[in-house]
Amino acid sequence: MLLITGASGHVGRRAAELVLDKTGHKGGALRLMTRTPEKLQALAGAEIVAGDFSRPETLARAFHGVDVALVISSSAPPGQRALHHRNAFRAAAAAGVRHVVYVSLQGSTPQSRFSYSRDHATSERFLAESGVPETTILRNAFYLDMLPGFFDAGGVLRDPSASGRAALVAREDAAQAMAAALLQPPGGTLDVTGPEALSVTDAVARLARLTGRALRYEHAPAQADGSESVAENWRAELYTGWFEAVAAGELARTTDAVQRLTGRTPLALEHYFTAFPAALGPLRSGTAIGA
Template sequence: MRRMLLITGASGVVGHRVAHLLAARGTRARLMARDPGKVQAPPGCEVVAGDYADPGSLAAPFRGIDTALIVSGYAREGDRARLHGHAISAAAHAGVRHLVYLSFQGASPSSRFPMARDHALTEGLLAASGVPYTALRDSLYLDAIPHLFDRDGVVRGPAGAGRAAFVSREDVAQTVVAVLLQPPAVSGALDVTGPEALSLYDVAARVSGLVGRPLRYEDETVEAGRLWRATSGAPDWEVETWLGSYLAQAAGELEPVSETVTRLTGRVPLTLERHFTEFPEQLAPLRVGPR
């Protein structure tokens, strides 16, 4: 019998890639997004509207679904887990048999990273829902590295020499597909990381070699980071979220390297160099010198 899959956040990078990987394997999923018009769906996929902030909009997307991917949303601490709870409740009410949740490495109530604390709350909601689940705790994305640097080729933040097991979104998407197609029998959380843990000093040095210009990391105090980030006009909660990502790295929360990608997909996760060889367009902003 054909299993019905739901991909939430289908207009995002990971959701989009998961949908296309499934289609390449002959599996067509139902795709959910707040704005269905933004979804670039594979042929034959059903696209539906659904918004975590509107619980009433979630009943139809989850109806008849066997396994669903819940892609985490973006909101201030506390609100985020509440919104995820709406999706989890809709899934439980619809009789979904397994939930796959995109969590974050180091998810814990005591994490220095506000989003990781919210992910821990969401994992608690999953456990309490009675629906079997797999929380995939991915590390920082290799894809995001170019956006860390300013126009002068400098990345600043209070990460010190802390390391993170940066992972490619491609490896995350491949792992999600593996779990959607063959959900584990036991609920739980799995770290999804790259093959090595890198400091921001390492990242700057290695990306410098790829783009042919000097890049560097400058460690800074929390106070300096907060002051600098506040000048962007970002709300306080976003400033604290940004700081927290660096502090979690400094504290070693993102350092453990897992074998989840290889164990579930048979692939060796991409190194920094291999990732940017496969996705060279991501380095384009760094190939332009200071202005």
């Protein structure tokens, strides 16, 4: 039995579809974990189980009888999130799971500028200490898909990274890599990246050409839009930390991990947004930004 946690999310859902396609939608081969089974759209051949990293008592059932588990990081605040992951790794070890594939982040070190990267470094340590016999860590680059969401209503992206570069990966390639690693875990730690290290300025210019929109880059300290409540300040810090990590070059290295795991060349910016136009979000033609 294989398990995917975070199976309602963007990459978890896509990885589940890919695994089911490859395993022929046979019942008993794949289990999907979610906090809200009633909301998870069924996938033929997959069993759905309730589970929440913040409630360890829910995890024994989710990991029971599992051989390989793909643990997708949750969206809790940094610090709390690593403890969630520790609960998952402990449950996997207690259930006798042979191999855990953990989805981490490129640049995950205790010294990173990005709080989620520091949190992933802690999570990776918890996995090493968990007693799970075999592990693979997929350190995904930042998702290319995040870029369109960083523009303001006037089509301007403000950030401090300027010459910093990031090997942005498409969610589609990340999901393909996750599915391949779940089916045939390679072991070890891999940076899962796109094909090139993009500067944010280049990415903005290329998105403008692709969409025909008047998109602009402004070098400025990154600021959240001010809509967050005090309790949500950690989300604002994630936004600035994302750009600071890029500026520091923490996510600039490209690798051949997507090619090695999936046999596919990872998608470049133009190829991805042309093949998956919905990923352009508010920058799609016909919507308001920069028109």
